[in-house]
Amino acid sequence: MTVQLPFVQVLLPLLGAPLCALLRSRVAAWLLFLLAALGSLGCAVLLAQRVATAGTQRYSVGGWTAPVGIEFVIDDFNTPVLLLVSLIAAVVAVFSHRSLAAEVAAKRVPLVYACLCLVLAGMLGIAVTGDAFNAFVFLEIMSLASYALIAMGRRRRALLAAFRYLVVGSVGAVFVLIGIGLAYAVTGTLNMADLAQRLGGLHGNRALYAAVVFVLVGLAVKMAVFPLHAWLPDAYAQAPSAVGVLLSATATKVAIYALLRFAFTVFGATLVFGVMPVGRIGALLAVLAMLIGSAVACFQTDLKYLLAWSSIAQIGYIVAGISLATTAGVSAAYLHVINHAVTKAALFAAAGLLVLRLGSARLDDLAGFGRRMPWTFAAVVVAGLGLVGVPPTAGFVSKWALATALLERGQWPVLAAMLVSSLLALVYVGRIVEVGWFREPSLVTVMNRPPVSMVAAIWFLVLLSVYFGLDATLPSSLADAAAAALLRNGG
Amino acid sequence: MTAFVLVNISLFAILGATALAITRMRALYEATMLTALFSLVTGSLFVLLDAVDVAFTEAAVGVGISTVLLLGVLSLTRSREAVTPRRRRLPAALVVLFTGGTLGYAAQDLPPFGSATTPVRDHPVTETYLYQSQQDMGIPNTVTSVLASYRGLDTLGELVVVFTAGVTVLLLLGPLTRRNRPVKRDLVLADYRVLRVVSGVLMPFILLFALYVLFHGDYGAGGGFQAGVIFASGFVLYGLVFGLDRVQQVLPQRVLWVLIPLGLLLFMGLGVATVLLGGSFLDYDTLRPDDPAAGQRLGILLVETAIGLTVATVMTSVFFSFTGRGASR
Numbered sequence: 001m002t003v004q005l006p007f008v009q010v011l012l013p014l015l016g017a018p019l020c021a022l023l024r025s026r027v028a029a030w031l032l033f034l035l036a037a038l039g040s041l042g043c044a045v046l047l048a049q050r051v052a053t054a055g056t057q058r059y060s061v062g063g064w065t066a067p068v069g070i071e072f073v074i075d076d077f078n079t080p081v082l083l084l085v086s087l088i089a090a091v092v093a094v095f096s097h098r099s100l101a102a103e104v105a106a107k108r109v110p111l112v113y114a115c116l117c118l119v120l121a122g123m124l125g126i127a128v129t130g131d132a133f134n135a136f137v138f139l140e141i142m143s144l145a146s147y148a149l150i151a152m153g154r155r156r157r158a159l160l161a162a163f164r165y166l167v168v169g170s171v172g173a174v175f176v177l178i179g180i181g182l183a184y185a186v187t188g189t190l191n192m193a194d195l196a197q198r199l200g201g202l203h204g205n206r207a208l209y210a211a212v213v214f215v216l217v218g219l220a221v222k223m224a225v226f227p228l229h230a231w232l233p234d235a236y237a238q239a240p241s242a243v244g245v246l247l248s249a250t251a252t253k254v255a256i257y258a259l260l261r262f263a264f265t266v267f268g269a270t271l272v273f274g275v276m277p278v279g280r281i282g283a284l285l286a287v288l289a290m291l292i293g294s295a296v297a298c299f300q301t302d303l304k305y306l307l308a309w310s311s312i313a314q315i316g317y318i319v320a321g322i323s324l325a326t327t328a329g330v331s332a333a334y335l336h337v338i339n340h341a342v343t344k345a346a347l348f349a350a351a352g353l354l355v356l357r358l359g360s361a362r363l364d365d366l367a368g369f370g371r372r373m374p375w376t377f378a379a380v381v382v383a384g385l386g387l388v389g390v391p392p393t394a395g396f397v398s399k400w401a402l403a404t405a406l407l408e409r410g411q412w413p414v415l416a417a418m419l420v421s422s423l424l425a426l427v428y429v430g431r432i433v434e435v436g437w438f439r440e441p442s443l444v445t446v447m448n449r450p451p452v453s454m455v456a457a458i459w460f461l462v463l464l465s466v467y468f469g470l471d472a473t474l475p476s477s478l479a480d481a482a483a484a485a486l487l488r489n490g491g
Numbered sequence: 492m493t494a495f496v497l498v499n500i501s502l503f504a505i506l507g508a509t510a511l512a513i514t515r516m517r518a519l520y521e522a523t524m525l526t527a528l529f530s531l532v533t534g535s536l537f538v539l540l541d542a543v544d545v546a547f548t549e550a551a552v553g554v555g556i557s558t559v560l561l562l563g564v565l566s567l568t569r570s571r572e573a574v575t576p577r578r579r580r581l582p583a584a585l586v587v588l589f590t591g592g593t594l595g596y597a598a599q600d601l602p603p604f605g606s607a608t609t610p611v612r613d614h615p616v617t618e619t620y621l622y623q624s625q626q627d628m629g630i631p632n633t634v635t636s637v638l639a640s641y642r643g644l645d646t647l648g649e650l651v652v653v654f655t656a657g658v659t660v661l662l663l664l665g666p667l668t669r670r671n672r673p674v675k676r677d678l679v680l681a682d683y684r685v686l687r688v689v690s691g692v693l694m695p696f697i698l699l700f701a702l703y704v705l706f707h708g709d710y711g712a713g714g715g716f717q718a719g720v721i722f723a724s725g726f727v728l729y730g731l732v733f734g735l736d737r738v739q740q741v742l743p744q745r746v747l748w749v750l751i752p753l754g755l756l757l758f759m760g761l762g763v764a765t766v767l768l769g770g771s772f773l774d775y776d777t778l779r780p781d782d783p784a785a786g787q788r789l790g791i792l793l794v795e796t797a798i799g800l801t802v803a804t805v806m807t808s809v810f811f812s813f814t815g816r817g818a819s820r
Contacts, residue, residue, distance in 0.1 A: 004766055004771075004772075007766075007771075007772045011759065011762070011763070011772070014651065014759065015756075015759055017651070017654070017655075017658075017752075017755075018654065018751075018752030018753075018755040018756050018759075019752070019756070021654075021658060021748065021751065021752045022748075022749065022752040022753070022756070024748075059771070060771055061643070061644045061771060061772050061773055062640060062641065062643050062644065062771060062772065062773040062774050062775075063770055063771040063774035063776060064640075064641055067614075067615070067616045068616055068619050068620075068641055069641055069642065070642055070644045070645065108662055111658050111661060111662050112662070114658055115655070115658060115659075115662070118651065118655050118658075121651070125648070133642075133645060134642075134644060134645055134648065137645050137648035137649060137652070138648060140648075140652050141648060141651050141652055141655060144652060144655045144656065144659065145655050145658075145659075147659065148655070148658065148659035148662055148663070151659075151662070151663060152662065159663075171586065175590075178590075178594070182597050182601075184611065185601055185602065185609075185610070185611065186600070186601070186602075186610055187610050187614070188609070188610040188611040188612070188613060188614030188616065188617060189614055189616060198610075205600045206596055206597055206599050206600040207597040207598075207599075207600040207601050208600075209596075209597075210593045210594070210596055210597030211597070213593055214593065
């Protein structure tokens with residue numbers, strides 16, 4: 001039965017979606033999403049163990065061997081993504097029960113869970129597949145479902161946010177498709193391993209260069225790399241809180257995974273970072289993202305927008321690590337993917353709880369919330385320190401790894417930008433503390449007891465981020481193994 | 492040969508002219524009609540490329556359903572485009588120039604059009620799809636073999652995309668948000684005798700043709716996606732002429748939303764069944780261990796049926812959501 005694990009990983013959430021739509025019951029839909037997420041998590045753990053003991057796992061869908069059919073490939077490089085995505089999904093499932101009930105009209109809830117299942121299936125599918133076109137199909141499933149989820153926000157502006165993301169995201173998806181099409185035209189195959197083999201002898205082919213440009217730019221849109229980030233703040237801030245938690249923690253991260261997969265194992269590091277100036281452009285965009293993202297975050301008046309802008313800066317850190325194209329750089333980027341996902345999920349979840357209890361995430365409305373909700377405030381502060389990168393938080397570990405990797409290559413300007421960005425992070429986290437603790441509570445609202453499930457989800461994420469800061473062996477070993485697998489394949 | 496080249500050149504000229512006209516046009520009804528023309532010309536080009544299945548889909552979706560849906564949208568909004576100020580069009584212009592420039596750059600090293608030795612043709616996979624498939628499934632239309640079996644997972648994925656689109660439209664516009672108000676009855680299309688009689692007569696033939704396309708996909712152009720769209724277009728035509736209420740008596744949204752997930756579940760259930768029978772996901776050989784090719788054909792038929800079911804119901808449901816919204820305004 002363990003042979004079937006790679007497909008069970010994707011099938012569980014994929015099955016959940018039509019069942020949610022069929023049953024049309026809120027509780028059943030929630031249970032289905034929870035079960036799908038927990039099942040995926042179990043699968044991911046089993047797969048990770050199996051990869052660790054028995055090496056790369058391949059699964060031929062339909063019984064057709066690789067280039068003829070589609071294959072799933074599970075190796076050290078994608079198990080961390082599977083673990084991360086399904087873990088966050090499971091936490092979001094716990095969190096969403098009360099959060100969605102409060103923010104989304106009751107009749108819509110089952111279909112919202114169907115979309116959550118679809119987003120999860122899409123993300124897991126992108127991670128497991130070893131076929132370029134299949135990755136695009138899953139990317140489409142993930143994107144389409146997330147547009148729908150974002151549009152479910154409470155305010156009308158959510159519709160505009162979803163529409164803008166739809167337009168920009170579709171352009172990005174089309175770019176990825178054109179790129180894959182060009183690569184197919186010059187090789188005749190869609191299988192990633194086969195592509196890599198055949199593309200190696202094609203350096204100098206202009207269609208191949210164009211394919212690289214299209215795929216990377218298309219995925220950069222999904223990653224929200226600096227000049228292509230405009231869709232992100234509205235999308236994450238206007239989405240229902242539970243959706244915001246899931247997407248902010250995982251959607252961009254899966255796009256980062258896909259970019260690494262294409263850049264290193266399909267096109268090859270020699271082509272992408274040697275022949276083409278992707279590394280230099282990446283470093284420049286990373287610097288801009290870090291500085292501008294953090295600076296804009298300082299001036300936000302809404303907690304969720306503040307967190308979303310901070311995400312743009314944090315993606316800058318990850319891009320900086322990737323553009324080094326060294327084992328240390330990629331490992332640091334991967335580590336930051338994991339740590340930032342957990343930290344940002346905790347913060348968005350806390351913001352979701354504040355929305356539920358205070359009716360808004362505007363900083364003015366949050367005045368003095370720290371004195372009335374000391375535990376939530378503590379969670380925000382601890383996770384916020386993780387964003388800044390104060391030891392002993394997870395953020396410190398990955399930033400330290402990134403700084404070491406940058407120093408190794410003598411990238412002083414990028415390192416300087418990183419330090420400035422961290423100082424700016426201190427400013428915007430400081431603003432939350434100032435608003436939450438030092439301002440007089442401005443309005444008197446009825447304070448219900450916070451739902452236990454939401455509090456548990458928040459504290460699980462916060463404690464996990466602290467644990468990853470104190471004892472970084474698990475994420476570090478995952479990231480190191482992933483980077484080693486990636487650069488070994490990329491050669 | 493020269494005639495072929497001439498036809499190609501003139502079709503491309505029409506395509507380019509239509510595209511330019513669409514961008515210049517501010518009246519959206521006219522622009523919608525031109526997009527239908529654009530799809531029709533694209534479909535003709537696909538025929539010339541011997542991609543009959545793609546041409547079929549383009550004709551059914553591009554000319555048929557999407558035109559109706561665009562018109563449905565226009566009945567809900569204004570039908571004249573609000574012109575964007577020139578300086579705000581700059582980013583879009585940059586994207587267009589970037590895309591076009593990179594494509595032009597890429598085209599210089601793509602294999603020449605119609606060449607006999609392209610990487611795609613020389614790759615062993617193409618050989619497998621064209622020749623080995625005759626032994627594996629024994630189906631003349633290799634497009635169907637690739638779509639439903641060799642790359643069946645992609646097709647499942649695309650069906651999930653269609654499903655997601657249906658869910659999205661239902662979430663945003665569906666009867667979930669509908670307020671029931673009496674429909675103001677103007678002159679409806681059913682008052683025109685010719686339309687009423689002709690569409691009534693056409694209905695059974697459209698549905699029959701859809702079934703033919705579905706079950707004939709093994710031998711000729713066609714398959715679940717095209718059949719689903721044609722099936723839906725029958726109901727759309729009926730709804731356009733006789734009004735939403737009449738067509739919903741036959742096919743209420745409630746029923747549609749039982750059928751939509753069922754189609755998807757049939758596809759996935761088939762995959763689970765092949766796993767339980769000891770194969771890999773969507774390995775139809777396991778359905779008939781004594782005769783794998785027959786198993787493949789059975790699997791492909793079931794998959795096409797599942798696709799047809801979900802596509803037809805999603806398209807109809809989307810149409811209902813748009814027009815139902817219009818009726819309740």
